Amino acid sequence: MSMLEKIIQNLEIFSKSEKKVADVILESPQSAIHSSIATLAKVADVSEPTVNRFCRRLDTKGYPDFKLHLAQSLANGTPYVNRNVEANDGPEVYTQKIFETTIAHLDSAKNSLDPEVINKAVDLLIQSKQISFFGLGASASVARDAENKFFRFNVPVICFDDIMMQRMSVINSTEDSVVVLFSHTGRTKSMVDVAKLARENDAIVIGITAQDSPLAEYSNLVISLDVLEDTDVYMPMASRVAQLVLVDVLATGFTLRRGEKFRENLKKVKSAIKDSRFNKID
Amino acid sequence: MSMLEKIIQNLEIFSKSEKKVADVILESPQSAIHSSIATLAKVADVSEPTVNRFCRRLDTKGYPDFKLHLAQSLANGTPYVNRNVEANDGPEVYTQKIFETTIAHLDSAKNSLDPEVINKAVDLLIQSKQISFFGLGASASVARDAENKFFRFNVPVICFDDIMMQRMSVINSTEDSVVVLFSHTGRTKSMVDVAKLARENDAIVIGITAQDSPLAEYSNLVISLDVLEDTDVYMPMASRVAQLVLVDVLATGFTLRRGEKFRENLKKVKSAIKDSRFNKID
């Protein structure tokens, strides 16, 4: 936990004078780390030992040590926290906010992922003879992206963003089929139906969705991205980005598992694309 | 630049004694920030003022100030730098690496964006009577995503990931049309052709692409995401994520510009979707 959060969390435990110190620090942490204990004490209108005690209460060795910790809290130039966009934000502000929110979410997604699950997913994908990526709405573009990636691996891959096609497709599943379903909530009826149908036809279902959701019920393997989202006003942006990065991870795992020789192959596909481009030097 | 990097970079400029100090600090930065100037001097076998001069040489006010800077360098628990995946990385490692790389890229993209350009783009989008999103390959999913988003705004929006359809579509452009082209390199021939064609038919072209690329030439407005990418082995992952977030930014700007009343409308679209979901409590 960052020092600033820690201060906020302990606000009620502090005594009157200590709270004064906390207020001053929270007011302007940047200037706090550049102040001496004397100046800080003066600004907070308390005595120097009070400041010192305040520091110790936060499990630091003393004031200099506290400053060090505080400095580290402030180090992340931008405080990647979830800051919601407000009605009167200018372009500068909302751009920053959206990027920062996305980054914060990616970070939390990163920490919530279980490498073991990733590994299993890669296992399943490697062994399958047919990979299907399905998504609806916002998740459709994630599925498309996955298709695009795995298509380059020269793997039989299909992708549908249409419920009927998805249903028809899974009916032809075999036990060598892997169906990857993208759904943030895991509560989209038709998606759950597709999962059910796929299972009934022996396919292996990987659900990239919320833990404990109906879709998760029907999945052989669930990869959950715990991305807390304020889904009320704005659309699920961050969750989709996290899903995309997850696809990158799976694709990378896939590539690595296939070994060196296969990576050469990747370069070939890549260079095939190059011919349709303007050459940079000409 | 981080303090540690700065020290490494200046290693040759330092004098003999200063280098001793640098070595000790680089050896164990963590312990350095917890040492007093005296102990550090002793460990480095130099005098205290030498340490002080060392600090000043690195543009800090003195030793305490230096420690603060150093502490901040070490703060970033995870060093969001571009760490490439290696052949023998395990799931844990490559997952972390990919997420961190993506985050690092988003951060650099965030910093490279010009809010003024964003604002202009939103202006253009707001005023247009017809928005087209075009992308090929990996960028196609970004275009789809943009379509999905703007479709919810009840705006006439089209999206094609097929060259012929794109060409046919832009031929019918008017001066009220805005064509948004996604291309990481800006060097895909057919994309550039579409841009050219669009301009010839009075459409306004927004290129989400590299500065100084052929595509940028034909764009009325270029939004460039300076995402340095090692495009050699793995596919352009990060750039695509940055593009997606950019779409979020544009969509948000769009929404904000339309004002409160319109945001209510968004909720309606949203609730229409809700009916196709399982209810959480049942």
Place this chain on the structure above:
DNA sequence: AGACTGTATGTAGGTTTATAACTAATTATA
């Protein structure tokens, strides 16, 4: 109610720490 106990805060003084000023030594330069 009055003494007692414990917590909260401040004062004073001493210790540590950092820096300024100065000096000696070394290196470079004319």
Place this chain on the structure above:
DNA sequence: TATAATTAGTTATAAACCTACATACAGTCT
């Protein structure tokens, strides 16, 4: 070789920090 410039160390001082002690206040027990 003499002189200037750079480098590093010594001494001195001031600033910062912390300990120990003292006071004030609140709650508790007799």
